[in-house]
Amino acid sequence: MARDNSDPGKGVVDIRRVYDAVPERPEPGRVFLVDRVWPRGIAKGSLDHDEWLRDVAPSPELRRWFGHDPERWEEFRERYRAELDARPETLRPLLDAAREHPVTLLYAARDTEHNHARVLRDYLVEALSRER
Template sequence: MTNATPDLHVKRVYDPPATSDGARVLVDRLWPRGLRKEDAALTLWLKEIAASTALRQWFGHDPARWAEFQALYREELKTKDEPLKALAALLRQGRVTLLYGARDTAHNHALVLASFIADAQHRRGSALSAAPSTRPAR
């Protein structure tokens, strides 16, 4: 375990890549519409960590379902050991930017994932041990 504080950010995949992004990890199950793979400048596409298809379709980015979506997605995340380990390995190396394609910057699964990681770090003192920043990357 490391005492270094991981640097975790959340950003739309359609925003231009920046050198300050660090490792760029797409956390969507589906490839973003209209985006060429070379333009995404990804380090990793971690689609396994995204919400299940059924949950994603039920949520439909409806803010009225946001609280319930967060709880249900957090339950799903508890079963995603391998993708979380892959993310932890990247976080140990430095800054990681979680990328998502949704238009809604306030109600999306990448924010829930970042919050889940922060909570896990506080609870376990794991490789994801220090609270990351979930502020949007610039």
């Protein structure tokens, strides 16, 4: 988890596997599902989240290419960051929320080390740091 030391509530961006987050809601702050597809086995009414941001997830083509192959991790990170650079409007809800409150990004991938939520968190933290 990354923190802004000037205000312990603002600028905090955390990630959590959606299956670990149900039924308990991380508090305080805003919670966003950042997967392109709804997580398997999770009823839509059972996930306590503020918003589902499909468009901030990697493109279907990039997701298929990566296939959660750790050997492709570094290139995936570069390609996904390029996608985020090309779609800054998709980040606005996350950045706006993180300027005011802690933010939790929910993801469904099994691999907790090699997943898009990690890349997205780092990207957001960097963007917030450049604003300060």
